[in-house]
Amino acid sequence: MNPGVGWINLFTCCNQFVAVFFPLRYIRLGARYAYAIPVIALIFTFSTYIWAAIANLPSRYDYTVSANCNIRDTNTALLYDVLRLIRIISTFIAISLYVPIVIKIFMIIKGSDSNQANRKAFNATQRNSNQESTSAFNFYKTNISSKFYE
Incomplete structure (x- = not known):
């Protein structure tokens, strides 16, 4: 061995x-x-x-x-x-x-409390950015579609 x-x-x-x-x-x-x-x-x-x-x-x-x-x-x-x-x-x-x-x-x-706090802050930031991008996409979509229907 x-x-x-x-x-x-x-x-x-x-x-x-x-x-x-x-x-x-x-x-x-x-x-x-x-x-x-x-x-x-x-x-x-x-x-x-x-x-x-x-x-x-x-x-x-x-x-x-x-x-x-x-x-x-x-x-x-x-x-x-x-x-x-x-x-x-x-x-x-x-x-x-x-x-x-x-x-x-x-x-x-x-x-690590700071690790958990960072994770919560990251998740909150991701939720906010997803909501902002969705609302921006909807705004862009309505502007384009309104131009076609005029």
């Missing part, structure tokens, strides 16, 4: 957590932070693969690798389960971090 997917999920989620809960600090982090997130995820992924390769050294002659060269065929059963658990646990941690992120975003969207 590929633990890199779990690591990337986890670090991306941590990035989103910082962006939502600490927006001013997130803005000040700069370009190094943007490059650091995927680099750290890759370092964790490669370190997991290095650890797996070292753990498989004693049993390297016991297995034959298929033409597909799947990780399942190259690792022991225990190591395969460990790599799978790394991916599953890091994904569950990311999901548990996304719950407060979603709640915070909904609170921002729903709790």
Whole structure:
């Protein structure tokens, strides 16, 4: 199993957590932070693969690798389960971090009185402009039709 997917999920989620809960600090982090997130995820992924390769050294002659060269065929059963658990646990941690992120975003969207006031003002403006355009069209229509009937 590929633990890199779990690591990337986890670090991306941590990035989103910082962006939502600490927006001013997130803005000040700069370009190094943007490059650091995927680099750290890759370092964790490669370190997991290095650890797996070292753990498989004693049993390297016991297995034959298929033409597909799947990780399942190259690792022991225990190591395969460990790599799978790394991916599953890091994904569950990311999901548990996304719950407060979603709640915070909904609170921002729903709790904004200015947003609701802007929406009401926009709807009122749209109603007024629709009424004005309809009355202007009716005025134009009556002027044209009156010219034809004269």
